[in-house]
Amino acid sequence: MRLILPTAIAAVLSLAGSAFAADVALRPEGERTSDAAIHADHGAYAGVQQRIHALNEGGRPVRDYHLSKAQCWLDVSFHEYTRNDRSDFTQAALDESVKLVVAMEAKAEPLPMDTPLVNDAARLRPDLWERFGALKQNTGFRCAQQLVACGEVELVHAGNEYNQQQWRHAKPYVQIAEENLAQATAAAEACLTPPVAPVAPVAPVRVERIVLNASALFRFDRSAEADLLPQGRAELDALAAKLGDAYASVESIALVGHTDRLGSEAYNDRLSQARADTVKAYLQGKGIAAEITAIGRGEAVPVKDCPGGDVATRALTECLQPNRRVEVTITGTPREHAAD
Structure with a gap:
């Protein structure tokens, strides 16, 4: 691939970006009041998502730092x-995604490794920024690219929330960045091979993610073990059995509880944490000895957006159901790949 100097990259981004700008410009704040305007904005997001998918289909892996960052900028913007953010952040974050997409489509090299503080976002947690920067220089960075890219974007996200509504609204995104850093550090360390000749094949470590439906696990608005539904107990029993049957060893299990947006933010934080804690205690009671962490994210990271206010109608409650969940991340060695 021909090397393009940084100044040439800027020219590529300027030309390609201007050609694509009409497709990604969100409607001005005052115009986001009609179904047509919102539909047009959703179409702009979908267009960028399709371009990211095309880059992946063209050979750029999902774990790639720049493809991951383009995706994460798009995700935080949407x-x-x-969440009806009326600041310039949504457009600025979308612009960063588009800049990277255009550069990757043009096969520009080298691509930028910095992460701008868009919309004058506060630079929170310098220690996290420093450690993410150190990981980029780490030999194992190739295994931690996605986590580093998204962790940096979440720190910018947190800085923007801090400027608008202070620490309470920034904290969930700082916690996501912390979790990404911990996982990225572990991935980078696992990626390093010892400087001596191996005497036996190294069993591959697999990261598996499972989503448990909180509505199937617990009675409505409940979180204790006594509140587990029969289906919920069956799902947790099956998970415990899977950990023993499918894995030769389990290094760690991360549990992250989520709620929908109904109810107060503080209440949802407590409910999601309590549900994650209950799942942790249940698995430990089944003899799972691996390290288990439990975190509650409340309503901060929805997977589905639903129209309507905060009145818990049946239709709205059903629409928001995918957001009520407990995400399980298992890191371990599958039994079929274990060394003999």
Whole structure:
């Protein structure tokens, strides 16, 4: 691939970006009041998502730092758009995604490794920024690219929330960045091979993610073990059995509880944490000895946006159901790949 100097990259981004700008410009704040305007904005997001997918189909892996960052900029922009953020952040984050997409489509090299503080976002947690920067210089960075890219974007996301509504609204995104850093550090360390000749094949470590439906696990608005539904107990029993049957060893299990947006934010934080804690205690009671962490994210990271206010109608409650969940991340060695 021909090397393009940084100044040439800027020219590529300027030309390609201007050609694509009409497709990604969100409607001005005052015009986001009609179904047509919102539909047009959703179409702009979908267009960028399709271009990211095309880059992946063209050979750029999902774990790639720049493809991951383009995806994460797009995700945080859409997240804030659905939360009715009226600041310039939604457009600025979308612009960063588009810049990277255009550069990758043009096969520009080298691509930028910095993460701008868009919309004058506060630079929170310098220690996290420093550690993410150190990981980029780490030999194992190739195994941690996605986690580093998205962790940096979440720190910008947190800085923007801090400017608008202070620490309470920034904290969930700082916690996501912390979790990404911990996982990225572990991935980078696992990626390093010892400087001596191996005497036996190294069993591959697999990261598996499972989503448990909180509505199937617990009675409505409940979180204790006594509140587990029969189906919920069956799902947790099956998970415990899977950990023993499918894995030769389990290094760690991360549990993240989520709620929908109904109810107060503080209440949802407590409910999601309590549900994650209950699942942790249940698995430990089944003899799972691996390290288990439990975190509650409340309503901060929805997977589905639904129209309507905060009145818990049946239709709205059913629409928001995918957001009520407990995400399980298993890191371990599958039994079929274990060394003999």
